[in-house]
Amino acid sequence: MKIALLGYGKMGQVIERIALERGHEIVLKKDENNTFEGLQIADVAIDFSIPAAAVNNISSCFNNNVPVVSGTTGWLENYQEMVDLCNSKDGAFISSSNFSLGVNLFFEVNEHLAKIMSKFDSYTVNMEEIHHTQKLDAPSGTAISLAKGIIENSSYKSWTLENPKSNEIHIDAKRIGTVPGTHAVIYNSTVDSIEIKHTAHNREGFAIGALIAAEWIVGKKGIFTMKDVLEL
Known part of the structure; x- marks a missing residue:
């Protein structure tokens, strides 16, 4: 699975390590200093950025037909806008306050x-x-x-x-x-x-959950939650 990492801070780096251990490929490591080059070939994007970047990151995914799993918090006043964009693009989206x-x-x-x-x-x-x-x-x-x-x-x-x-x-x-x-x-x-x-004892629980969600959402269309992923 080709993964675009949107946000390459401490969480992004943990996700990268575990993704590689699970046999996935990282095609984009996006931070404030680079572009979205590589997003177009991704099978899925995982967004652990900052509140100010989340809407642009998620919008870019939908506009490039890339399903997105977002663990960024602090931006939810724009959540419905992202849901509407996802639906208009026939995309796939999971946003969770915590993927653990x-x-x-x-x-x-x-x-x-x-x-x-x-x-x-x-x-x-x-x-x-x-x-x-x-x-x-x-x-x-x-x-x-x-x-x-x-x-x-x-x-x-x-x-x-x-x-x-x-x-x-x-x-x-x-x-x-x-x-x-x-x-x-x-x-x-x-x-x-x-x-x-x-x-939580470390960040690995968040990273593993986000990767499980990313693996699950590939090939699906719609708005989902971790309840769907975990069949709760």
């Missing part, structure tokens, strides 16, 4: 727990996420996805980084050292607490 297999299982656990806890108003929920100091967006896309999973299965209406109202989920977003990613969902009452947590 463990995190996507964690999303499922989070939604199931939210359904259970919605019946017990003695508990309030809050979240904590910790990432490395180079992460540009806060809260993380993963934290937002977790919050949405709770909102869709409870009476909560929104999330906030500030002091929460009764129908808001407070997210405590911390940036510490080189932490690859830790997310916790905590339900508190006056007598006890229930907590679920996912801790």
